[in-house]
Amino acid sequence: MNLGFIGLGMMGRAMARNLLKAGHRVTVYNRTRSRAEELQSRGVLIAETPAEAGQGEAVITCLADDTAVEAIVFGEDGLAGALAAGCIHISMSTLSLACVTRLVETHREAGQRFVAAPVFGRQTLRRRRDC
Numbered sequence: 001m002n003l004g005f006i007g008l009g010m011m012g013r014a015m016a017r018n019l020l021k022a023g024h025r026v027t028v029y030n031r032t033r034s035r036a037e038e039l040q041s042r043g044v045l046i047a048e049t050p051a052e053a054g055q056g057e058a059v060i061t062c063l064a065d066d067t068a069v070e071a072i073v074f075g076e077d078g079l080a081g082a083l084a085a086g087c088i089h090i091s092m093s094t095l096s097l098a099c100v101t102r103l104v105e106t107h108r109e110a111g112q113r114f115v116a117a118p119v120f121g122r123q124t125l126r127r128r129r130d131c
Helices: 010-021 033-040 066-074 097-109 123-127
Strands: 002-006 025-029 058-061 088-091 113-116
Touching: 002 010, 010 025, 010 033, 025 033, 058 066, 066 097, 088 097, 097 113
Parallel strands: 002 025, 002 058, 058 088, 088 113
Antiparallel strands: none
């Protein structure tokens, strides 16, 4: 599958690596380009813009909050105008109901699909044995 991945923090980098291991073609975008370049030797393609990362069958965003997701989706060279009809935007971010509603409506109007699949992870929680 041809996938885009946006947001290469601690969790995002690991997810992108696992998608590569599973045999997917992965195009990544990250505001800090050096994070994307760290994965280049593993086979990722690097996008110059979020829109470029959204040229596949699905794009996954793994970003910090509403503000970050809205910038990637609705900002200049954002995903909203770039995804093809039928493309799936999978958001791994924990978002407000207002943000999710806006994303659902925007993608629906463009013939795209949206899936909210938030993940939660913090370094301090992973180290604790009693969680």
